[in-house]
Amino acid sequence: MKPFKLSTVLLYLFLILGALIMIFPFYWMITGSFKTADGINAFPPNLIPTEITLKNYRFALETAPFARYFLNSVIAAVASVSICTLTTILAAFAFSRLRFVGRVRIFGMLLAMMMVPFEMVVITNYRTIVQMGIHNKLIALIIPFSSSIFYTYILKNFFDSIPESLYQAARVDGCSNWRYLWRVMVPIAKPSLYTIVLLNTIASWNSFMWPMLATNSKNVRTLPFGLYTFVTEGGARNEIMMAASTIVVLPMIILFLVTRKNIVNGVARGGLKG
Amino acid sequence: MNITLDHVTKKFAETIAVNDFSARLPSGQLLCLLGPSGCGKTTILNMLSGIVPVTAGRIFFDDRDVTELEPEKRGIGLVFQNYSLYPHMSVLENICFPLEIQGVKKSERIRRATELAEMVYVDNLLKRRPAQLSGGQQQRVAIARALVKNPQLLLLDEPLSNLDARLRIEMREEIRRIQQETRVTTIFVTHDQEEAMSISDQIVLMKDGYLQQIAAPLEIYRNPINEFTADFLGNPVINKLSGVVRNGKIRIDGTERELALPTAEALADGRKIHLSIRAESFEPSDERDETVLIGSVAALSVTGKDTLANIRVGDFDVRALVDSDAELSAGETVGLTLKSRGVFVFDAESGERLA
Amino acid sequence: MNLYAKNLKNPPFKKRIEPFLYLLPFTIGVAIFTLYPIVNVFILSFKENYRHLTGKYSGFGFANYRSILKDPYFIQAIQITFKYVLIVIPFAVALSLMIANLLNQKTKLSGLFQTMYFLPLITSVTAVGLTWKYMFNYRSGIINFILNLFGLNSVNWLQDPNANFWALCIYGIWSMMPFTIILLLSGLQNIDPRYYTAAKVDGASSLRIFFRITVPLLSPTIWLVVIINTISAFKVFNELFPLFAGPGIGHNLYTLVYYIYHQFRGLTPPKYGRAAAAAIILFGLILIFTRIQFLIQRWNREIHGEKSK
Numbered sequence: 001m002k003p004f005k006l007s008t009v010l011l012y013l014f015l016i017l018g019a020l021i022m023i024f025p026f027y028w029m030i031t032g033s034f035k036t037a038d039g040i041n042a043f044p045p046n047l048i049p050t051e052i053t054l055k056n057y058r059f060a061l062e063t064a065p066f067a068r069y070f071l072n073s074v075i076a077a078v079a080s081v082s083i084c085t086l087t088t089i090l091a092a093f094a095f096s097r098l099r100f101v102g103r104v105r106i107f108g109m110l111l112a113m114m115m116v117p118f119e120m121v122v123i124t125n126y127r128t129i130v131q132m133g134i135h136n137k138l139i140a141l142i143i144p145f146s147s148s149i150f151y152t153y154i155l156k157n158f159f160d161s162i163p164e165s166l167y168q169a170a171r172v173d174g175c176s177n178w179r180y181l182w183r184v185m186v187p188i189a190k191p192s193l194y195t196i197v198l199l200n201t202i203a204s205w206n207s208f209m210w211p212m213l214a215t216n217s218k219n220v221r222t223l224p225f226g227l228y229t230f231v232t233e234g235g236a237r238n239e240i241m242m243a244a245s246t247i248v249v250l251p252m253i254i255l256f257l258v259t260r261k262n263i264v265n266g267v268a269r270g271g272l273k274g
Numbered sequence: 275m276n277i278t279l280d281h282v283t284k285k286f287a288e289t290i291a292v293n294d295f296s297a298r299l300p301s302g303q304l305l306c307l308l309g310p311s312g313c314g315k316t317t318i319l320n321m322l323s324g325i326v327p328v329t330a331g332r333i334f335f336d337d338r339d340v341t342e343l344e345p346e347k348r349g350i351g352l353v354f355q356n357y358s359l360y361p362h363m364s365v366l367e368n369i370c371f372p373l374e375i376q377g378v379k380k381s382e383r384i385r386r387a388t389e390l391a392e393m394v395y396v397d398n399l400l401k402r403r404p405a406q407l408s409g410g411q412q413q414r415v416a417i418a419r420a421l422v423k424n425p426q427l428l429l430l431d432e433p434l435s436n437l438d439a440r441l442r443i444e445m446r447e448e449i450r451r452i453q454q455e456t457r458v459t460t461i462f463v464t465h466d467q468e469e470a471m472s473i474s475d476q477i478v479l480m481k482d483g484y485l486q487q488i489a490a491p492l493e494i495y496r497n498p499i500n501e502f503t504a505d506f507l508g509n510p511v512i513n514k515l516s517g518v519v520r521n522g523k524i525r526i527d528g529t530e531r532e533l534a535l536p537t538a539e540a541l542a543d544g545r546k547i548h549l550s551i552r553a554e555s556f557e558p559s560d561e562r563d564e565t566v567l568i569g570s571v572a573a574l575s576v577t578g579k580d581t582l583a584n585i586r587v588g589d590f591d592v593r594a595l596v597d598s599d600a601e602l603s604a605g606e607t608v609g610l611t612l613k614s615r616g617v618f619v620f621d622a623e624s625g626e627r628l629a
Numbered sequence: 630m631n632l633y634a635k636n637l638k639n640p641p642f643k644k645r646i647e648p649f650l651y652l653l654p655f656t657i658g659v660a661i662f663t664l665y666p667i668v669n670v671f672i673l674s675f676k677e678n679y680r681h682l683t684g685k686y687s688g689f690g691f692a693n694y695r696s697i698l699k700d701p702y703f704i705q706a707i708q709i710t711f712k713y714v715l716i717v718i719p720f721a722v723a724l725s726l727m728i729a730n731l732l733n734q735k736t737k738l739s740g741l742f743q744t745m746y747f748l749p750l751i752t753s754v755t756a757v758g759l760t761w762k763y764m765f766n767y768r769s770g771i772i773n774f775i776l777n778l779f780g781l782n783s784v785n786w787l788q789d790p791n792a793n794f795w796a797l798c799i800y801g802i803w804s805m806m807p808f809t810i811i812l813l814l815s816g817l818q819n820i821d822p823r824y825y826t827a828a829k830v831d832g833a834s835s836l837r838i839f840f841r842i843t844v845p846l847l848s849p850t851i852w853l854v855v856i857i858n859t860i861s862a863f864k865v866f867n868e869l870f871p872l873f874a875g876p877g878i879g880h881n882l883y884t885l886v887y888y889i890y891h892q893f894r895g896l897t898p899p900k901y902g903r904a905a906a907a908a909i910i911l912f913g914l915i916l917i918f919t920r921i922q923f924l925i926q927r928w929n930r931e932i933h934g935e936k937s938k
Contacts, residue, residue: 007835015731018724019745022806026748028771029760041769091655100648110659115919116667119864119886120908123673123893123901124666127681147658165358168325173372173423174346177647183371187362206753208867213894224755231759232874238763245756256751260744263751267808268815 032242040239056243066247069226076222077204080145085197087147088155093181096159110149126213140214151196158192195266198259223248275335275426275459276301282331284317291317293483304453306470307463309480315463319429324348351420355432357412359404365415366400372423390418410441428460446473467507479503501625504550504618512550515590519545528588534564537629538619552616556594559611566609571602674905681901693906706888714862717801722855725809733817750807758871761800790878809854816850849929856922860915885911
């Protein structure tokens with residue numbers, strides 16, 4: 001047997017301790033969701049549930065339309081991410097490969113606009129959707145996110161790294177821009193696009209501030225805002241709150257477990273808004 | 275297809291990449307655009323392909339003015355230095371792609387692509403992705419892709435410079451073979467004079483955006499039009515001795531005697547010249563008269579039949595390739611007569627060929 | 630002249646508008662939901678006595694700015710926000726640096742560790758915030774239980790106006806760490822391992838290596854992380870809802886973004902001008918830090934050569 005060095009043991013101890021702190025809330029949320037009212041309020045707390053129940057989920061689903069919230073979240077995420085991905089691909093291609101008057105200047109302006117916090121534009125956007133008459137409609141959660149300067153910037157950078165000579169080769173062969181984009185650029189950029197779609201999906205799924213502003217009736221709420229109103233309006237008990245939170249978080253946890261490497265690489269390359 | 279460039283000029287923002295370039299390039303040949311980097315050879319290629327528009331002048335393919343024609347309508351095949359294969363497509367798909375764009379039927383596409391793959395010997399790799407190929411194989415695929423639509427003109431932009439030395443020699447012979455099999459007019463850009471000498475029918479030599487000379491390799495080697503041309507071609511590099519004309523003879527700087535050169539007799543007295551002599555144009559001699567250069571042997575390296583001798587002549591170190599039978603030894607004073615071939619006189623200022 | 634003499638230098642109309650067709654869908658979204666609001670908020674912040682319902686205003690000037698700068702709630706919001714930034718950033722970055730450095734020592738299980746450390750990155754502030762609320766619970770929360778284990782008294786994290794700020798900070802640090810660790814870790818992985826080999830050959834202790842080699846070489850990344858996190862901490866807002874269902878006890882956690890939100894959504898009639906002015910001030914702060922970030926990135930490129938994009 002290989003002797004362990006003390007420093008190695010300490011290293012692992014420290015890492016394990018830190019890791020446990022990081023995931024503890026998730027553990028606590030999920031186990032809490034299965035605890036009975038007595039179990040969850042027990043003090044000292046039970047690290048492992050003594051009695052397991054599914055009642056909390058049933059209760060949450062019965063008192064608030066979580067299925068509806070879930071569906072709304074899915075619709076908003078799928079629609080806004082697909083529209084945004086499409087506009088991003090087209091714009092990134094134009095900025096990366098096509099030549100037009102003011103290309104550099106326009107792109108520079110967009111980069112400058114990227115610094116503007118969402119919290120600022122929200123003031124006007126709220127009024128805009130009211131004036132458009134789509135306030136409190138699902139579409140209000142989709143069209144403001146139909147284009148993203150940030151993702152366009154990321155994808156344009158990736159497109160730029162595809163050798164220009166590939167484009168020239170295709171042009172000499174008579175390949176149209178449209179065909180080149182879909183037949184060559186997009187397949188090559190698949191990993192990048194995949195990351196963009198993932199990060200955008202996560203952002204959409206978790207968004208709270210905008211749905212809070214743009215929706216108020218129950219049938220258009222998405223999960224995070226639905227969860228919040230469920231807790232504040234109903235004064236939900238802890239175990240119910242944990243069950244509802246688990247419903248919100250679980251899809252993203254699964255997504256993360258499956259696509260961790262993509263997400264982490266994407267974030268490391270600056271693929272997350274600050 | 276004959277290609278004519280008529281006073282073609284290309285200006286980029288500040289620089290003139292190609293300056294008033296006129297040439298007529300004959301059909302069915304393998305032509306090398308040769309020159310040091312930045313001489314405008316790639317720009318010429320890009321203007322021929324239509325990727326870069328010309329600033330002034332016209333380009334003709336046979337009698338057709340293609341100056342304003344878009345790349346895809348010019349009927350050309352293009353091969354890049356970095357191969358530029360589509361990384362997400364297999365070898366077969368890569369070769370098929372130009373035909374796919376033209377809307378050729380799938381079975382026909384595959385038939386033609388396979389045919390081309392056989393010609394460039396990649397028919398056993400059709401299923402592979404570019405990343406799984408060696409550089410040489412990638413370049414073969416790139417050539418097949420460029421040829422699959424039967425172009426009138428094949429353009430190759432430094433196609434060998436990403437390959438290692440051995441592959442480069444193998445591939446340049448391949449390109450020669452493929453060109454001779456297809457007889458497609460081919461223009462090959464390179465900065466490597468040896469490459470150009472070994473495969474081309476004609477060399478188009480450029481410098482600083484200007485055309486220097488167009489001629490067959492041997493002709494350009496034997497009969498350079500100016501000093502740059504003489505310097506650029508040949509290995510070892512041509513010897514260059516500066517001197518002054520005195521009474522129809524040449525006084526090499528740092529020597530005390532005149533050299534009589536039949537071709538230089540008519541030159542004006544006092545003119546500063548460069549005397550350029552190829553390494554193989556010396557012959558050791560026991561003579562000591564005015565037709566002989568005299569120097570002392572500094573170093574010798576025997577390469578077999580020939581010996582490369584470093585000889586000090588006046589202010590200059592001269593490299594002479596002499597028969598090993600001459601049995602020179604270091605420190606010895608030798609006389610060197612000049613052969614009639616490979617001895618040139620250029621104006622010291624302009625580089626213009628005087629003799 | 631000749632049949633083909635059209636293109637290249639003077640492409641036909643169709644070719645010239647093609648790029649704009651590609652840009653059109655993107656531009657519509659950006660114009661309506663980014664460009665217009667920027668201009669609009671800017672103008673709004675200078676409109677005096679703006680009435681939302683009638684759209685009337687008495688003129689342009691600095692009245693909104695003067696008014697919010699005199700507003701004790703705004704001053705308090707600025708104070709709270711800065712205090713939050715000053716506490717959260719150093720802790721989050723220092724802890725992340727330690728963890729990143731440990732994760733960088735090629736351990737087995739690094740995939741598992743990454744999963745555990747980075748999980749908070751992708752989860753909803755609302756759901757996880759509610760879990761923290763439960764953990765911070767005065768009577769049955771596990772955090773107080775742990776404090777008790779160490780012989781400390783329970784803290785009323787959520788309802789005590791002296792403690793709730795610290796609850797917000799703890800949650801803030803926890804949620805900021807995954808992102809920070811990822812960036813620091815990728816910075817660490819860009820350091821040429823030969824530096825470490827050289828130092829080990831010279832017999833340097835690992836602590837010395839950390840402070841004399843790792844930290845100096847990593848410092849551009851560290852600063853970058855500090856700036857990005859500072860900008861995001863300036864916008865602290867979402868966390869307030871799950872944890873405290875609002876800005877704390879007696880508005881004691883009234884942050885800058887909450888102030889903006891409150892001005893145009895929490896008041897009747899809404900004070901759009903003041904919200905806009907506060908937003909412009911937030912933007913100004915972010916602009917300053919973005920400028921610093923830009924300078925750091927240039928510095929970073931100088932240290933690591935021109936390779937990284």
